[in-house]
Amino acid sequence: MTKWHDFFQKGGKAPPWPYPIRYDQEQEIETDVLVIGGGIAGCWAAISAARTGATVALVEKGDTIRSGAGGPGCDHWCHVPANPHSKVDPDEWAKKMNEYPGILGTLQKDPVKCPYANGIGTQIQCRENYDTLLEMEQMGGKIRDVDDEYIGAEGRYDDTKFMFSPRVSPNHSTEVVIRIWGTTFKPALKKECKRLGVKIYDRVMVTSLLTEGGIQGARVVGATGFSNRTGEFMAFKSKAAVLATAGDFSLWMLNTELSGYNTFRSRNSTGDGVAMAWRAGAELTLMERTGILMLGTGYKHTWYGGAGDASYENIQLVDANGKKLPWPLQGWPDGGAMRPSPEDMEKIYKGVQTGEYALPFYGDFPGMPDIERKVTWKLMLGEESTTKIITKTYEKAGFDPSKHLLQNYSFIEGTSPSQWRNAGGGGPVIDWDLKSTLDGLYVAGEQTFSAGDHSYAASTGRYAGRKAADYSRQIGEGKISRDQVALEKARIYAPIKHSEGIDWKELHAGIARTMQYFCSEFKTELLLNMGLDSLKDIEENHVPRLYALDPHKLMRSIEDLSLLTHGQIVLNASLARRASSQLLNFFRIDYPELDPTEWCKFVTVKLENGKVKAGELPINYWGDMKANYESHNKDYTGVYKG
């Protein structure tokens, strides 16, 4: 009897709320460094700040033990050119990543005209993520084949026992991506946080940043939050804060019961960090970019439900009759390319239409050499984020990769509808200290614009933590505005004051529908302005009717308010970019020219005295990456020595 309705059926009443309700209680916490978000970036920020001797508070909506996109696991430590087997120079590699966007973009022949990369984060990743990886090992994370399980596998070096991935390494020409046992990482990070005395506040949602004197654009001196189990209010007072929150993966997600489909990120990824930075007055960029959600394929989305997937490297894709497709093998010869070239995709598409290739397609696991199949199934899929449970489920159901072909869902699932989108990784503008445009506010991981992967989150978190700690040593205490706290408290607790109106799910759908209508495939100034009007209507007429029956639903309600703010930011940023862009997946009907030279720049938006102000930054505003990195890190001491 574990389902709610079973419980009700038996006892005739709902189970009591299992945690004490403390809406009327308040804690005030003082700390040198406040880290907002306890995922990979946040844990690393907390650890690196604490290692300098700073007092650190780490606040997380879930439980730090497994929270965040990388909480369940990770199989690739990407772009680690400082490793001993690397065949490329870290600074050269960072430069290349900056010119060719995307994880596999470095395989492209020609640089992209407007790459919209993050040169600062990329340089930090390339310079420091090997040190970060070695520190992960110090804490108990498994980063090499110490148990000799995969002797003979391609990409395994017997001296270091590192196992390389084919990603961006055609014919082993780079060796910059290392396979890892990422399921061991998050518990080790939490343990290290505890060992260092980091104060961890699990199940607490941060709702706003506090600024000096309560003034928009002033120094960040703390934050507010509440427990999503007890409802208790928390005011954090800090000398420096690190924003290590997640992106926003449900702004266009009309149905709140589809969270299991959007499996790159959990329900918790609602863009809270961007919303609170915006309200505090931070300058944001790339907020107009969106991606297309890959809905409903097999167990997950296409990447893990089918065989045409990075984690299925080395697997030949075949048609229903066993005929090989001109699809990349995702192995070393093609550097782990995940998708066919546009020309090959056209051939496949035509082949499907003419009957040359019979649907459905399959991943030919049995056709792989035994050791490569073992690496793929056990190490890669066994360690990557949410795929460990998938391999277990397949096995339990009788799937044997040595005998069975795994179905791929390309073509038969149809095309993803364009109005089902996700926000595309915009965030605060940052400088070479990973500081936002607000004093006292640092940014790490996915929350930096144009962010990358797990190792990017780890290395930028580690970097932001030490920079924030440096700042906290130089600056005096800030003063929290009690008026600002009182206003925020009133905003947060409004939904518990009543018990009828609309619940978070209806509000969420209303916001998502607005974004689907007015900010999707078809963008014009009129439509975007209608979107802003629609969100304003929701804000003024429906948000006051929002009700929440318990602290968990209160969290989901306040997340909706983050989404609403996020939608307003996206619409304003979309109005500010008066051009179309391929890479931003941004197409204006009224400004159809694709990536005109004069628009090859970052568009920025921020709030100043409550008014939206748009601005711009050059596409490479960070300057010389190598020189600037070095001038800002003269005191960098490398791997932690305890």
Place this chain on the structure above:
Amino acid sequence: MAQKKIHALPNIVSPNTPVIFNPDICDGCNTCVEVCQVDVYIPNPEKGKPPIILHPDECWYGGCCVNDCPRPGAITFNWPVQQRAYWKDKATGKVYKA
């Protein structure tokens, strides 16, 4: 046959059973409650009993509850019908569905 009491309940959210607990193996340690990042579960009011699935519609299918369970077999994943995958035996051509 004894008449089961029928309550007037609203429609149940869907999916509603992301996992199935085995009450003979589960000892109610609530590890799964803690590792779930979206708080799908709440502890059972009766100590030692499996947690209650309170927010199944928020399940990410991340799998930590099953992977980190200290008592193997206490929780089994239960994919929604629409998310069950297919495969084919290479030798016989027979198609299977989980």
